[in-house]
Amino acid sequence: xxxxxxxxxxxxxxxxxxxRNLAKTYRDFWGRSKKVALKPxxxxxxxxxxxxxxxxxxxxxxxxxxLLLGLIFPTSGEAFVFxxxxxxxxxxxxxxxxxxxxxxxxxxxxxETLDFYGRLFDMPPDERKRRAAALIKRVGLERDRKRQxxxxxxxxxxxxxxxxALINDPELVILDEPTSGLDPIGTxxxxxxxxxxxxxxxTVIMSSHLLADVEDVCDRIAVLHQGELKExxxxxxxxxxxxxxxxxxxxxSAAATEEIREVLRRHGGEDVEIGNPRTTLEDxxxxxxxxxxxxxxxxxxxx
Amino acid sequence: MVLEEAIPKFSQWIGPAFLWYLFAxxxxxxxxxxxxxxxxxxxxxxxxxxxxxxxxxxxxxxxLAGMAPRRIWALARLAIQEALRRNVLVVLALFAILVxxxxxxxxxxxxxxxxxxxxxxxxxxxxxVCMVTLILSVFSLPADFKAKAIQTVTTKPVRTGEVVxxxxxxxxxxxxxxxxxxxxxxxxxxxxxxxxxxxxxxEDVIEIRSEDGTVTGYEGRTSLDRGHxxxxxxxxxxxxxxxHIQGHRHEIEAVTSGGKTGxxxxxxxxxxxxxxxxxxxxxxxxxxxxxSAKGISVGAEWSYRQYxxxxxxxAAIWTFEGVNAADFxxxxxLEMLVRVFRTHKGNIEKGIAGSVRVRNPTSGLQSxxxxxxxxxxxxxxxxxxxxxxxxxxxxxxxxVDLYRDIVSDxxxxxxxxxxxxxQYFGVAQADFYIRSxxxxxxxxxxxxxxxxxxxxxxxxxxxxxxxxxLAGPVALLATLSVVLVGLxxxxxxxxxxxxxxxxxxxxxxxxxxxxxxxxxxxxxxxLDLEQSPFVAAMKGIDTVLMAPMRLGxxxxxxxxxxxxxxFVSSGFDIPFDLILAHSAETFGYxxxxxxxxxxCLRAREVAS
Numbered sequence: 001x002x003x004x005x006x007x008x009x010x011x012x013x014x015x016x017x018x019x020r021n022l023a024k025t026y027r028d029f030w031g032r033s034k035k036v037a038l039k040p041x042x043x044x045x046x047x048x049x050x051x052x053x054x055x056x057x058x059x060x061x062x063x064x065x066x067l068l069l070g071l072i073f074p075t076s077g078e079a080f081v082f083x084x085x086x087x088x089x090x091x092x093x094x095x096x097x098x099x100x101x102x103x104x105x106x107x108x109x110x111x112e113t114l115d116f117y118g119r120l121f122d123m124p125p126d127e128r129k130r131r132a133a134a135l136i137k138r139v140g141l142e143r144d145r146k147r148q149x150x151x152x153x154x155x156x157x158x159x160x161x162x163x164x165a166l167i168n169d170p171e172l173v174i175l176d177e178p179t180s181g182l183d184p185i186g187t188x189x190x191x192x193x194x195x196x197x198x199x200x201x202x203t204v205i206m207s208s209h210l211l212a213d214v215e216d217v218c219d220r221i222a223v224l225h226q227g228e229l230k231e232x233x234x235x236x237x238x239x240x241x242x243x244x245x246x247x248x249x250x251x252x253s254a255a256a257t258e259e260i261r262e263v264l265r266r267h268g269g270e271d272v273e274i275g276n277p278r279t280t281l282e283d284x285x286x287x288x289x290x291x292x293x294x295x296x297x298x299x300x301x302x303x
Numbered sequence: 304m305v306l307e308e309a310i311p312k313f314s315q316w317i318g319p320a321f322l323w324y325l326f327a328x329x330x331x332x333x334x335x336x337x338x339x340x341x342x343x344x345x346x347x348x349x350x351x352x353x354x355x356x357x358x359x360x361x362x363x364x365x366x367l368a369g370m371a372p373r374r375i376w377a378l379a380r381l382a383i384q385e386a387l388r389r390n391v392l393v394v395l396a397l398f399a400i401l402v403x404x405x406x407x408x409x410x411x412x413x414x415x416x417x418x419x420x421x422x423x424x425x426x427x428x429x430x431x432v433c434m435v436t437l438i439l440s441v442f443s444l445p446a447d448f449k450a451k452a453i454q455t456v457t458t459k460p461v462r463t464g465e466v467v468x469x470x471x472x473x474x475x476x477x478x479x480x481x482x483x484x485x486x487x488x489x490x491x492x493x494x495x496x497x498x499x500x501x502x503x504x505x506e507d508v509i510e511i512r513s514e515d516g517t518v519t520g521y522e523g524r525t526s527l528d529r530g531h532x533x534x535x536x537x538x539x540x541x542x543x544x545x546x547h548i549q550g551h552r553h554e555i556e557a558v559t560s561g562g563k564t565g566x567x568x569x570x571x572x573x574x575x576x577x578x579x580x581x582x583x584x585x586x587x588x589x590x591x592x593x594x595s596a597k598g599i600s601v602g603a604e605w606s607y608r609q610y611x612x613x614x615x616x617x618a619a620i621w622t623f624e625g626v627n628a629a630d631f632x633x634x635x636x637l638e639m640l641v642r643v644f645r646t647h648k649g650n651i652e653k654g655i656a657g658s659v660r661v662r663n664p665t666s667g668l669q670s671x672x673x674x675x676x677x678x679x680x681x682x683x684x685x686x687x688x689x690x691x692x693x694x695x696x697x698x699x700x701x702x703v704d705l706y707r708d709i710v711s712d713x714x715x716x717x718x719x720x721x722x723x724x725x726q727y728f729g730v731a732q733a734d735f736y737i738r739s740x741x742x743x744x745x746x747x748x749x750x751x752x753x754x755x756x757x758x759x760x761x762x763x764x765x766x767x768x769x770x771x772x773l774a775g776p777v778a779l780l781a782t783l784s785v786v787l788v789g790l791x792x793x794x795x796x797x798x799x800x801x802x803x804x805x806x807x808x809x810x811x812x813x814x815x816x817x818x819x820x821x822x823x824x825x826x827x828x829x830l831d832l833e834q835s836p837f838v839a840a841m842k843g844i845d846t847v848l849m850a851p852m853r854l855g856x857x858x859x860x861x862x863x864x865x866x867x868x869x870f871v872s873s874g875f876d877i878p879f880d881l882i883l884a885h886s887a888e889t890f891g892y893x894x895x896x897x898x899x900x901x902x903c904l905r906a907r908e909v910a911s
Contacts, residue, residue, distance in 0.1 A: 072910050108384070116377055116380075117459060168459075
């Protein structure tokens, strides 16, 4: 009865993904422990959020994803997706997965690739054709749709990888290092796509070791290190430095700035710093690219 | 043609075969579950291991139930595309080269060129088709694992059964297409290679006249074509036939045109045909005329043919059932293949004389003998006439009717004897038969291709099954090993029987250890080893080692038994009962390989 209630809560409530004491140890041929990839992990991911798995290489991000997808089996604990055991393939009807490197069949072209994966979802021909055409357009591969994937650049491969992950209009999208190997424009497009998915009500789980990517798009994150969960919470909450006050204003004179500094000093403020805020390098690069595309031939600004 | 065992009726075969299949499948399932539990127990402990194995089997069964045709076909299409990408069609060019070489090097003047050409084409087709699908099937899944493309497949709602079945289906389609092309090309090659005609003109024949000067017939020789010419014997009206050489003869008819007489020869008869034999059961009489379980062994290790001694009462007797006037209104078309074993040279030009008689199995009434000379490697024909003569007890001759006096309740006996003292006739049960009709050679050829198709399906399924848990090269070796054990199935069974019963005549040489010992010490397999504790221990170990080999031989498929090329090349119709049995056997193995493959893939971590 309790299991049934939990199942109902998982299915109709907020929780899409649930891990309980989920752990993975890789063993050698003789069953001896070789590497502890994931220490017991408790996790809940809710409907409609972008959840980031953050951590350095080898921290257990990909292992967690593979466990949730049923690609590997847990050593202990259990994982549920849409209320079903992670090894139950029927859950995959509602999941889209983009692996770290788009592991696709290189001898197929873009249309054949999407048609093949559409068939795996048992889609009727008309729907396959319609969805494939829409996705090819969405990821900008219309001109290259008849080229074999072996001829694709890394960015193009990534885009067709995203398209195959979305062929079934999934409720849950799992993206492993989605911006890995992409140029800044590709990275931005990928981030825009992830945010677009959230706006459509999808749940997204992504892993990355690129802090800026995670910070930009994730609602909640889990920080993993050496297979262990170190931090879990909302990005805003985790990044807020509660004992530091930042003042940002536009159009102040030098006198007004000195007056504010004096006020802060009077109230016991330490290491007072007021100055112009910095933009990120990513934003600067994108501004330059956009500016160059808008006005071709313009020389770079001298610093 | 060698036919070691009579072909049973499918309706009689299927019952016991199905029970044996259930037993073997249950045995394999129990052994596999026990092995899985043992492995899991080492890691998780016995209780959790039991739970895991139970859940694994349950989810595996659920997976099998949830398979969708569209997904299976998608994966099959992918396998076909993969095969084409690997330039699998190159094998057709290889086949074309083989056929070209065959055209140059196969001897059209051999004893039976039809058999030679057919044997070559069917063997080459079988080998190439099976090798191609084997290589495709064993390397496909491991390549997917290596490239990790399998991860994007198994994260879709794809059942492991669909992955396995899709691969099996896809590569089978490729193999079928290759077989169709090779079969058609092979057919054309064989037919064009053996078809020929001869010229016969009035100048080639001479008249045969009786003492009063009337023309009683003609004789002569045909033109030389395809490396041979025929002797001819014609009746007075100019019709007749050639002699039977190189597995065929021609019918001849005289044609008069513009006042000139010419002769027209039919295409070769007997080269590409599908005889439908009515076979009997064989028993022997020894030199005293007493019933004997076997004939004489003349020392050959392979005891397929038994021998009867010449100039004695020894005889080989076939009993045929189902003989009736409706099926054979003009008499019994008996066809015989008699082998000869000479203990002295004799007249080497003449051949060994023998006799054959028909006998009533109930009353013992028998016809007078029909004398013949054994032709060794050629089938001899004798149409047993409706009116036969028989010698009465007072030494007189009496005419009897075949169906009224000789055939009893549809049964008739054919008695063969060798007439020359010191010489022997060798026969097997399949060597004498009544020709009950002719099937279509084209249809027979197609049935033979069906046998190759069964082999290809099995090899493909085996390859895919092993590739679900082994790396490509290892899966290739495993598949070849199973095929090899299957090829020696009968031998291993005999060897085990010989080991257990201690009767070394069943299969001389002993098990693996004893064989190795004999190899090292250069001891002949026919020599009994001296009894000693060492030999006893060796034989004991062999018995233990032979048990799993015997089990494997009983369970693994025998590709050689699926091959029916010998029927076609020897000119015999492939019985429909045999085709049905082979298809049932193939389907049974395919089902087993599919289930094992699906469960193995289910138990495997796709991304480990």
